[in-house]
Amino acid sequence: xxxxxxxxxxxxxxxxxxxxxxxxxxxxxxxxxxxxxxxxxxxxxxxxxxxxxxxxxxxxxxxxxxxxxxxxxxxxxxxxxxxxxxxxxxxxxxxxxxxxxxxxxxxxxxxxxxxxxxxxxxxxxxxxxxxxxxxxxxxxxxxxxxxxxxxxxxxxxxxxxxxxxxxxxxxxxxxxxxxxxxxxxxxxxxxxxxxxxxxxxxxxxxxxxxxxxxxxxxxxxxxxxxxxxxxxxxxxxxxxxxxxxxxxxxxxxxxxxxxxxxxxxxxxxxxxxxxxxxxxxxxxxxxxxxxxxxxxxxxxxxxxxxxxxxxxxxxxxxxxxxxxxxxxxxxxxxxxxxxxxxxxxxxxxxxxxxxxxxxxxxxxxxxxxxxxxxxxxxxxxxxxxxxxxxxxxxxxxxxxxxxxxxxxxxxxxxxxxxxxxxxxxxxxxxxxxxxxxxxxxxxxxxxxxxxxxxxxxxxxxxxxxxxxxxxxxxxxxxxxxxxxxxxxxxxxxxxxx
Numbered sequence: 407x408x409x410x411x412x413x414x415x416x417x418x419x420x421x422x423x424x425x426x427x428x429x430x431x432x433x434x435x436x437x438x439x440x441x442x443x444x445x446x447x448x449x450x451x452x453x454x455x456x457x458x459x460x461x462x463x464x465x466x467x468x469x470x471x472x473x474x475x476x477x478x479x480x481x482x483x484x485x486x487x488x489x490x491x492x493x494x495x496x497x498x499x500x501x502x503x504x505x506x507x508x509x510x511x512x513x514x515x516x517x518x519x520x521x522x523x524x525x526x527x528x529x530x531x532x533x534x535x536x537x538x539x540x541x542x543x544x545x546x547x548x549x550x551x552x553x554x555x556x557x558x559x560x561x562x563x564x565x566x567x568x569x570x571x572x573x574x575x576x577x578x579x580x581x582x583x584x585x586x587x588x589x590x591x592x593x594x595x596x597x598x599x600x601x602x603x604x605x606x607x608x609x610x611x612x613x614x615x616x617x618x619x620x621x622x623x624x625x626x627x628x629x630x631x632x633x634x635x636x637x638x639x640x641x642x643x644x645x646x647x648x649x650x651x652x653x654x655x656x657x658x659x660x661x662x663x664x665x666x667x668x669x670x671x672x673x674x675x676x677x678x679x680x681x682x683x684x685x686x687x688x689x690x691x692x693x694x695x696x697x698x699x700x701x702x703x704x705x706x707x708x709x710x711x712x713x714x715x716x717x718x719x720x721x722x723x724x725x726x727x728x729x730x731x732x733x734x735x736x737x738x739x740x741x742x743x744x745x746x747x748x749x750x751x752x753x754x755x756x757x758x759x760x761x762x763x764x765x766x767x768x769x770x771x772x773x774x775x776x777x778x779x780x781x782x783x784x785x786x787x788x789x790x791x792x793x794x795x796x797x798x799x800x801x802x803x804x805x806x807x808x809x810x811x812x813x814x815x816x817x818x819x820x821x822x823x824x825x826x827x828x829x830x831x832x833x834x835x836x837x838x839x840x841x842x843x844x845x846x847x848x849x850x851x852x853x854x855x856x857x858x859x860x861x862x863x864x865x866x867x868x869x870x871x872x873x874x875x876x877x878x879x880x881x882x883x884x885x886x887x888x889x890x891x892x893x894x895x896x897x898x899x900x901x902x903x
Contacts, residue, residue, distance in 0.1 A: 412494070418431050427448045429447055443730055445498075447495065449463050449490050450861075451490045462574065464484075467493050469549060473535070473536060477528050479495050498568050501560070503560070525567045528566075531682075534685070547578070550575060550610055552574050552576055553574055554597065554616035555619075557571075564704050565707050593608075593612075596619070596632065599616060603643060610681065614677055615671075619648070621666070627654075630648035647667065825873060832872060839869065842873055842896075844877050845858045846882075851884050854882065855889075873895070
């Protein structure tokens with residue numbers, strides 16, 4: 407990556423990498439000492455050749471260009487250079503809510519009820535704004551985030567919360583076609599609303615549900631639907647109500663349980679009329695005024711952000727501050743972003759986190775039975791603690807029982823070690839291309855699949871060849887129908903301070 411991007415943004419520091427591209431800290435300089443830090447989301451050139459990947463990236467930029475809210479970081483610029491799409495965003499100096507929750511879990515420190523409610527009310531205010539967005543033609547448009555979770559909420563050092571990543575948002579409006587392919591729904595395992603699992607459209611009520619799951623996690627420091635297997639997690643998401651907040655702590659105000667359970671109802675018609683109504687209901691339980699709460703939160707995050715790097719083995723904010731002060735030049739950190747973990751682990755750089763690979767492999771697994779019956783495209787991705795999975799689309803018959811999914815999950819869990827070995831043997835390539843999607847195609851009554859690898863540039867590498875061979879060697883349960891499913895895998899690296 408050149409030190410100067412789009413002719414005016416000077417790259418200073420590497421923040422994160424993924425299968426879609428990388429995130430960089432940069433600075434926009436002007437005359438008379440003008441300077442402003444920005445974030446560059448740079449799409450990999452090979453991903454830009456993917457029609458779906460390029461469409462989603464450009465669509466996110468278009469959505470963000472319409473959103474002007476204090477809890478949504480602004481998009482400042484968008485362009486292409488050397489075949490790669492580049493999004494320039496407002497920089498938030500802080501950490502994700504997921505990292506903060508991991509720190510609080512690791513140190514056994516509950517977050518005060520008032521702070522949890524105040525943060526979530528700010529997020530809900532941003533969602534309410536997006537759900538009733540007025541376009542330039544005075545036509546109201548509904549932008550549904552579809553990915554509300556701790557990973558997509560940032561906290562800055564002043565305690566302000568920001569809702570980020572509208573990459574899979576749905577745009578609905580009068581005389582406006584739905585912005586996604588018909589039948590395609592996306593979300594995170596453990597946070598997506600049950601109606602998405604049932605194949606229903608993504609509407610504003612989905613964001614209310616995901617926000618309620620996130621708030622419950624903030625109050626309890628527990629993952630409400632976590633289970634040993636993805637099949638069981640999906641079953642719980644679809645059919646079980648999570649425990650109320652009072653099950654985890656004794657300082658929950660009377661009546662808050664009922665409000666939370668209403669927002670967590672399995673059917674949208676049973677939830678609040680809007681996220682605005684949910685926020686108003688939460689406000690009734692705040693004991694202190696907003697100004698007092700934000701003062702408390704600012705002091706809390708300042709202390710916690712100082713301690714988090716040592717506890718979680720993540721990069722300190724001081725490294726970014728130093729990069730911004732250094733001036734011209736590209737400084738790529740050798741300490742990549744660590745995936746959120748409930749129990750942080752320290753391993754030597756260059757070694758794969760085996761638990762991370764295993765959880766990523768299972769975290770986004772869905773199967774499809776190719777038959778003559780109508781099917782829905784379902785996209786499930788995201789995190790369980792200790793793993794982060796890319797989004798992956800599969801075809802899923804809505805009436806199919808979960809038994810086959812669980813069986814495939816068991817098989818892939820058993821043989822997943824071979825994928826880890828591939829990443830370990832080709833660690834140099836893994837650092838450059840840490841994510842892959844394995845596409846399995848299985849003929850009737852065949853124990854083995856034909857497997858292709860995405861992205862295409864990875865499929866031609868030694869790492870891709872290894873992954874393909876490992877996948878095709880797996881013995882799958884015999885079925886009397888053709889099967890097609892995709893499994894994302896991601897290598898995660900950590901470093902010892």
